[in-house]
Every structure is written in C-alpha cells, then in structure tokens.
Amino acid sequence: MVKITDVARHAGVSPSTVSYALSGKRPISEETRQRIEDSIRELGYRPHAGARALASSRSNVLALVVPLRAGIHVPVVMQFAVSVVTAARRHDHDVLLLTQEEGEDGLRRVADTALVDALIVMDVQLHDRRLPLLRGLDRPSVLIGFPASPDGLTCIDLDFKAAGELCVEHLAGLGHRVIGLVGSPPEVYVRETGFAQRVVQGFTAAADRNGLSSSVHPCEAAPAAARQIAEQLLRERPALTGVVVHNEPILEPLIDAFEALGLRVPGDLSVTAICPDEMAERARVPVTSIAIPADEVGAGAVELLMKKLGGGTVPEATLLSPRLAVRASTMPRP
Amino acid sequence: MVKITDVARHAGVSPSTVSYALSGKRPISEETRQRIEDSIRELGYRPHAGARALASSRSNVLALVVPLRAGIHVPVVMQFAVSVVTAARRHDHDVLLLTQEEGEDGLRRVADTALVDALIVMDVQLHDRRLPLLRGLDRPSVLIGFPASPDGLTCIDLDFKAAGELCVEHLAGLGHRVIGLVGSPPEVYVRETGFAQRVVQGFTAAADRNGLSSSVHPCEAAPAAARQIAEQLLRERPALTGVVVHNEPILEPLIDAFEALGLRVPGDLSVTAICPDEMAERARVPVTSIAIPADEVGAGAVELLMKKLGGGTVPEATLLSPRLAVRASTMPRP
DNA sequence: TTCCCCCGTCGAAGCGCTTCGACATCGCGC
DNA sequence: GCGCGATGTCGAAGCGCTTCGACGGGGGAA
Numbered sequence: 225m226v227k228i229t230d231v232a233r234h235a236g237v238s239p240s241t242v243s244y245a246l247s248g249k250r251p252i253s254e255e256t257r258q259r260i261e262d263s264i265r266e267l268g269y270r271p272h273a274g275a276r277a278l279a280s281s282r283s284n285v286l287a288l289v290v291p292l293r294a295g296i297h298v299p300v301v302m303q304f305a306v307s308v309v310t311a312a313r314r315h316d317h318d319v320l321l322l323t324q325e326e327g328e329d330g331l332r333r334v335a336d337t338a339l340v341d342a343l344i345v346m347d348v349q350l351h352d353r354r355l356p357l358l359r360g361l362d363r364p365s366v367l368i369g370f371p372a373s374p375d376g377l378t379c380i381d382l383d384f385k386a387a388g389e390l391c392v393e394h395l396a397g398l399g400h401r402v403i404g405l406v407g408s409p410p411e412v413y414v415r416e417t418g419f420a421q422r423v424v425q426g427f428t429a430a431a432d433r434n435g436l437s438s439s440v441h442p443c444e445a446a447p448a449a450a451r452q453i454a455e456q457l458l459r460e461r462p463a464l465t466g467v468v469v470h471n472e473p474i475l476e477p478l479i480d481a482f483e484a485l486g487l488r489v490p491g492d493l494s495v496t497a498i499c500p501d502e503m504a505e506r507a508r509v510p511v512t513s514i515a516i517p518a519d520e521v522g523a524g525a526v527e528l529l530m531k532k533l534g535g536g537t538v539p540e541a542t543l544l545s546p547r548l549a550v551r552a553s554t555m556p557r558p
Numbered sequence: 559m560v561k562i563t564d565v566a567r568h569a570g571v572s573p574s575t576v577s578y579a580l581s582g583k584r585p586i587s588e589e590t591r592q593r594i595e596d597s598i599r600e601l602g603y604r605p606h607a608g609a610r611a612l613a614s615s616r617s618n619v620l621a622l623v624v625p626l627r628a629g630i631h632v633p634v635v636m637q638f639a640v641s642v643v644t645a646a647r648r649h650d651h652d653v654l655l656l657t658q659e660e661g662e663d664g665l666r667r668v669a670d671t672a673l674v675d676a677l678i679v680m681d682v683q684l685h686d687r688r689l690p691l692l693r694g695l696d697r698p699s700v701l702i703g704f705p706a707s708p709d710g711l712t713c714i715d716l717d718f719k720a721a722g723e724l725c726v727e728h729l730a731g732l733g734h735r736v737i738g739l740v741g742s743p744p745e746v747y748v749r750e751t752g753f754a755q756r757v758v759q760g761f762t763a764a765a766d767r768n769g770l771s772s773s774v775h776p777c778e779a780a781p782a783a784a785r786q787i788a789e790q791l792l793r794e795r796p797a798l799t800g801v802v803v804h805n806e807p808i809l810e811p812l813i814d815a816f817e818a819l820g821l822r823v824p825g826d827l828s829v830t831a832i833c834p835d836e837m838a839e840r841a842r843v844p845v846t847s848i849a850i851p852a853d854e855v856g857a858g859a860v861e862l863l864m865k866k867l868g869g870g871t872v873p874e875a876t877l878l879s880p881r882l883a884v885r886a887s888t889m890p891r892p
Numbered sequence: 893t894t895c896c897c898c899c900g901t902c903g904a905a906g907c908g909c910t911t912c913g914a915c916a917t918c919g920c921g922c
Numbered sequence: 923g924c925g926c927g928a929t930g931t932c933g934a935a936g937c938g939c940t941t942c943g944a945c946g947g948g949g950g951a952a
Contacts, residue, residue, distance in 0.1 A: 227908055238932045243910055250911095251929060270670035274611030275908035278937045283608060285673075288655070292640060299632040306626060309657050318673065321622070321655040323643050336604040339619075339652065561938055572902045577940055584941095585899060609938035612907045 226267045235263040246271070277338065286312050286529060287340040289322045289331065291347035297472050300500060300518055301346065304368065307522030308344060315530050317341075328357050335361045342529045344368065348379070350418045364532035366525045370418045374540045378532065380524050383543035384419040384498075387514045388426025390546050391468040391496045394512065396434040399557035400466035400494060403431060403438050404457055406478060407470050410442045423470045423498060437463075447477035454481035465557050469497040469511075476507050479553070494554035501549065510551035520544055560601045569597040580605070611672065620646050620863060621674040623656045623665065625681035631806050634834060634852055635680065638702065641856030642678060649864050651675075662691050669695045676863045678702065682713070684752045698866035700859045704752045708874045712866065714858050717877035718753040718832075721848045722760025724880050725802040725830045728846065730768040733891035734800035734828060737765060737772050738791055740812060741804050744776045757804045757832060771797075781811035788815035799891050803831040803845075810841050813887075828888035835883065844885035854878055 232239040237256060244250040245260045252260075263269070277283040288308050290301055309319045320340055322330045324347070331354060334340045341363060345354065348369035358365045359376050367379045388405070395403050405427045407413075408420045424440055431438035439461060443453045457464055469475050475497050479489050487493045489509050497504060497513040504513035521544060528538045566573040571590060578584040579594045586594075597603070611617040622642050624635055643653045654674055656664050658681065665688060668674045675697060679688065682703035692699045693710050701713045722739070729737050739761045741747075742754045758774055765772035773795060777787045787808075791798055803809050809831050813823050821827045823843050831838060831847040838847035855878060862872045 225908090228910095229908080239909080240911075240933075241931055244931085247910080250931085253930060256930080268670075270667070272612065272908050273671040273673040274608045274615075274617060275937090276910080277608030278606065278612050278939085279908075279910040281608075281910095281937075285654070298636050302632050302636055305655065306657055309655055310659070313660065318668070319655045320619070321639065321643055321653045323640055325644070326647065333604070334652070336602075337607040339607040559938090562940095563938080573939080574903075574941075575901055578901085581940080584901085587900060590900080606938050609907090610940080612909085613938075613940040615907075615940095 225272075226269045228269070228271065230267055231260065231263045231269045234267060235260045281338065283339060283341055284316060285318045285320050285340045286526070287320045287322055287331070287334045287343040289324055289326075289343065289345045291324050293324070293347070296347065297500070300516055303500075303518035304346060304522045307519040308526055311523040311526035315526065317526075317530075328354055331357055331361070335363050342366075342533055344525050344529065348418070350421070364529055366528045366532075368521055368525055370422075370541070372418070376540075378528055378538055378540060378542075380521055380528060380542040381419065381544065382514075382516050382521065383545060384422035385426035385429075386543070387498050387546035388423040388428075388468070388470075389430035390426075390514060390548050391498070392427055392430035392434065392436065392438075394496060394548055394550070394554065395466035395468070395494060396430070396436060398466075398494060398554060401436055401557070402461060402463040403436055403466035403468065404461060404464055405438070405440045405468045405470065406453055406457075406474070407440060407442045409444050409471070413442060420470065427468060437461075443471055443474060445471060445473040447474070450474045450477035451481045451484075454478060454485055458485055458487070464493070466494045466554075467496070469495060469499070472499045472503060475499055475503065475511065479507065479509060479511075490553050490555040491558070494557075496548070496554055498546075504549070504551060507553075509553045512549065512551045512554040514546045514548050517544055517547075559606075560603045562603070562605065565594065565597045565601055565603045568601060569594045615672065617673060617675055618650060619652045619654050619674045620860070621654045621656055621665070621668050621677040623658055623660075623677065623679045625658045627658070627681070630681065631834070634850055637834075637852035638680060638856045641853040642860055645857040645860035649860065651860075651864075662688055665691055665695070669697050676700075676867055678859050678863065682752070684755070698863060700862045700866075702855055702859055704756075704875070706752070710874075712862055712872055712874060712876075714855055714862060714876040715753065715878065716848075716850050716855065717879060718756035719760035719763075720877070721832050721880035722757040722762075722802070722804075723764035724760075724848060724882050725832070726761055726764035726768065726770065726772075728830060728882055728884075728888065729800035729802070729828060730764070730770060732800075732828060732888060735770055735891070736795060736797040737770055737800035737802065738795060738798055739772070739774045739802045739804065740787055740791075740808070741774060741776045743778045743805070747776060754804065757802075761802060771795075777805055777808060779805060779807040781808070784808045784811035785815045785818075788812060788819055792819055792821070798827070800828045800888075801830070803829060803833070806833045806837060809833055809837065809845065813841065813843060813845075824887050824889040825892070828891075830882070830888055832880075838883070838885060841887075843887045846883065846885045846888040848880045848882050851878055851881075 228239045228242050232242045242260050245252045245257045312319050343365040346368045348367045348371050350372040352371050355371055367377055369381050370379045412420045441453055443449050482489055482493055489495050497511050499513055501515040504511040531538050562573045562576050566576045576594055579586045579591050646653050677699040680702045682701045682705050684706040686705050689705055701711055703715050704713045746754045775787055777783050816823055816827055823829050829845060831845050833847055835849040838845040865872050
C-alpha cells in the first residue's frame, strides 16, 4: 500500500505538505502542488479512509435510513436513495445504508462509533420515536418528512398541504363544484404519517376556500377497495365531478372502476393524483398529477447536511413546492 | 468521547486487555471480562470506527453496488439490498451503498481507500466491464448474477436455467405439448444479461428433452407489446396451450390480452411465470410461478463474503434451486 | 522438587493521516 | 535599511485502537 509518506518522499516534500496540497487548507505553491499531484498519480496513491477519519474526526460518510414497512411505495424509496447517494458523491461523501428495522440502536451505533458524520432519516412519523434520539445526537441529521413539531430538527419534503390545495385549485379552476379525495389506507392516518394528513388538510382548506363541496375517503390499497369506493362515491355523492387520488396502487383500478360504472374519465369525471410521474404517464388515461420530487428532496437533504456539517445554520423546515402536470384526466366541467 | 483507555482505567486493567475482551482474540478471565463489560456499560463506551479500521485494517463495511438501469425491477433490487444489509448486520458489518453510475472508479475508490473490506455487485452482465477490475482488486467480492466465465470470481444467483426447465417440466407434466416462452425485451438479450439467456436455454433444453414443440418470443415491457405477442402467438401457434412468462411488467397485461382474445387462463391456456411472488399472487388469476429468492441470494452473498474474509475458500458458482409455487393459472391440458 | 507450558495480562509500538506551531523566505512600506 | 506580514513548508504530536512480544504465576508431568 502506498501511503502519504511515500508520496512525500517521491515529491521531495514533507507529508504534511502533501496533506495540505490535498485538502487545500493551507496555501501551497503551484509548482509544489503540481509535483505532488504527479507523484500521487504516478504512485497511485489513495488516502486510507480509516486513518483520515481518525485524524480528522470526519468519516465523510452519511447514514441513510430507509423504510421497509408495507404501504410504502418502493420505487420512490429507491429514487430517494439514489438521489441521496448521487448528491453525497458530489460532496465527496459516501452513504451507509441502514434499514428502519435496526431502529434507534442503529442510529446511535453509527453516530457514536463515528462511522458516519451525519444522518438522513426517511419516512418520519408525526410522533416518531427516533426524534428525541436525533435531537440528542452529537451529529447533524435531516429528516425527509415532517414530524408533528420539527423544533430543533431539520426537515425537508414536498409540501403535501400545498399539493392537496393545488389539486383542488386545479379542479376548481376547471369549474368543478363537488369533489372528493380518495386517500391512503386508514392505518396510514392512524399511524400518523404526516404527509397523508397534510394532503387532507390542504384539500379541505382549499375546497372550503373555493366554496366547493368536498369529502374525504380513506381507501385500502387493493383493487377491490377501489371498486367499493367508486360505487360508494356514485351513491353518496351523485353530483361529484372531480376526484383527487392520494393512493398509488389504487389509481388505475379506481379509474377502471369508474369507467366500469359508466363514468368516463375525464368526460364525466376529472381525476388528479399525487403519485410518481411514470405512474401517471403510463395509466390508461394519462393522469394530471403532482409528483413527489424525489431527486430534489434527496439532493436537498444532502445540501442541508453539508451546510450543517460546515457549521452553517439551516431552516428547520424546507417545503418543496408541488408542481402539477396537466394530462388527459382532467377537463372543464361539462 | 469515552475511549478505550477510559474503560481500562475504570476497570483497573490495561487498554489491551479491554481490546482482547472485546474481540475475544485472547483468553480473558471471566471475572475480568465481567468487570470490563460493566465499565463499558457504565461509561457508554463505543469503539471509534476509524481508529479500529486503521489499527486492524478492517473497516467492517461492505460495499453494495445497485443497478439503476431501465428494465430492472426496482422492488426486487430493494429486496436484495435489504437482505444484504440485514445479513451483514448479523456479522457485525455495515453496508455502503454505491450506484452503478459510479462505475469502476467507484469500486476502485472504496476498495483502495480501505473504506470497505469487500464488495457485492448486483446485476452482472455476461461480459461485464467490471470483471477485470474485480479480479484484480485486493479485496474479495461476490457477484449477484453470472458473467460468461466466473473464473476467479464468486457468483451467486437463482439457477435461471433450472427455473426455465422447471416451468417446462411443470407444463409437460400437465400434458401440454406446445409451449411458448414470452421473454424479456430484446435489448436485455443484446445487453447479454446472463439470466435472461439462461432461462431461454433451460426452457429450450427441457422442451426438447420432453419432446415438446416450443418457441421463444422476446417482448417489450409495455402492455401494448403484450397484446401484440398474444395475437402473434394465436396466429402462429394455434395449438399452443402453455406459456412461460419471464417479463414482470407484462405478466398481467398478457393474461388480459389472452382473455380478451377469447382464451381462458387456465382453461384454454396454462401460464407460468418467473416473477416476484407478490406479483404472482395478486394477479387477477394467481399465477403459478418461480420467485427470485432475493433474501436467500442476498444473505448467501454475505455469507460467501464472510467466508472469504475469514480466509476460507468458496465455490465460484452458487446456484440456488428454483421453487415452483403452483397457483391457479395452470391446469392439465384439456 | 524441578521444569515447562499455558493462561491471563501488560506495555509499547505502530496503523496512516491531519493539524498545530514554528520557521524561513520574500516583498513591501516607511 | 529595517521591520513586518504574508506565503510556503516542515516536524512532531497525536487521533483511538489493535497486536505483538513479554512476563508472572500456577498446575501438571517427570
């Protein structure tokens, strides 16, 4: 293994000079730097990560905790993970993968052993049990998702309330007066997953603001449930002309169910959704939708962490504005 | 930060004794060990990962390279990742997440900087560009998937050839005489992804062995393509009564297409698939299928790596036997 | 009883890097 | 012509842990 002393000898300088040339923490003459770089290339030098971590008390590794639970849309999780890794690499950091199963102990372990410099936690619940731990940890963290009170934490996510509102505004703008929200399975609300509730809040607030008649319907993530909900909506709210769907697996089955019941989308019923773009695009009827901007969220989380690691201060809450992509599933009320 | 010397002082022993008590590399009297453990607990000691890595030249971290490419079924990738992390934790190791995008440089980097002790590479192609690198690296690796020649490497995967055979044997056992394989998109074969070709090999070999009439049909991963293939099969092979599907996204659309063309599954046509269990279970007609045992593969990869890290020798090829779950989509030939 | 060996423990020497203080050199202003 | 700050480099001291060789004491074999 070639080490920094080898490089130093080869370049005719001291090890510390090589170190400073590498880190840029002290000025090095252009000429010397060049010589050092040549030596590094020639010898194929790679600094030892462990030694570096020990001496600098920085491992240049971030922890990423991914959720495993049922009801989580896996491709979206993967998108987050990839965008976090990609963003981390831009800052010369690597990413350690933790599963939620490891729980609080896992977080404590990687933090206390200095394996990682900072942590990113996905799928935060309103009253997440990990919050006190994260607050007390001696290293910075960023949450993807919002707990009930983000005091002392740093959180980033799509602004789901605004997303709910935006869907409603879109429908209202098209003249719809009676709308419904088909939401996530009941257990998601019980579990107090913040984003689901926030969609409901935004939906309801915007409907009220616009003087619309609105209703909210939690729904299991199974095709059969979609059918039931569709029938129920027709029965209970015959004047319904607009639907917001916040339940990925059910989007297509629900549209199918409406059509099977004789409602054309968008002819008789306009549908908007909060779901990944590729899902909205590939549906039988391409769906007007708001996507979760996984790339932005992941990259944003990393940027926030880097700022914190650099000693900067960051806002407790970062809400990404929803963007509505208009597709074929919505049209003006007939 | 509490360090090993603190523990040693507190327990009235030398630091080396604490170290040996922790690692078990030298005998320590029960009494002393107990005292040390108490001190550790009382002080909340956590060994510093970097220091440990430096002194022992073991980081206790594995690299996992996940694929990003289109045509890869994301939930399966996630399953692999989770099972690797879980298995690694059982061996007191952590997992560093690398994206394929980082390519060979990423592998070299984490290996050369001693950030990781060993590597797991997913989605290996027949003539993968990373193979020479992996062979030359000074740390062990395990491939999930098989290249053209695994010489000098360690590979593990489902035995896709056997899977292809098993599907055919199942159909043959039910009396079917004319069968077809609906495969992956053409580019998957062009790309020389081993597993797709191996399914074809197994399918063809078993069909020949059983004296069946067989045909192979690559197929795009889009519903429209499913419809086309269904029509083509009916036209070109009217006597067809058995189909093997090796193309996740198309499984359901294909069954739909067959039924739309007047063929009942399994009444007129028996269908088997190689796909995740939950997909097979949730289809309109639950599909007789062979699943990719992501848990076993991931855990197996870690076990192999641990054995190699421990100085043991392991077989170059580990093929996991396919298991066929019989469901509602197959029945004896009428 | 003597010798040997094993068990349990210690001390010290690193592992490869960063960083702090020191120092020499140079150019500038006065 | 002198002092001073800026610039560029060096040496040495760790960072916290593992591991090697050494060593004292106790038990078994001869």
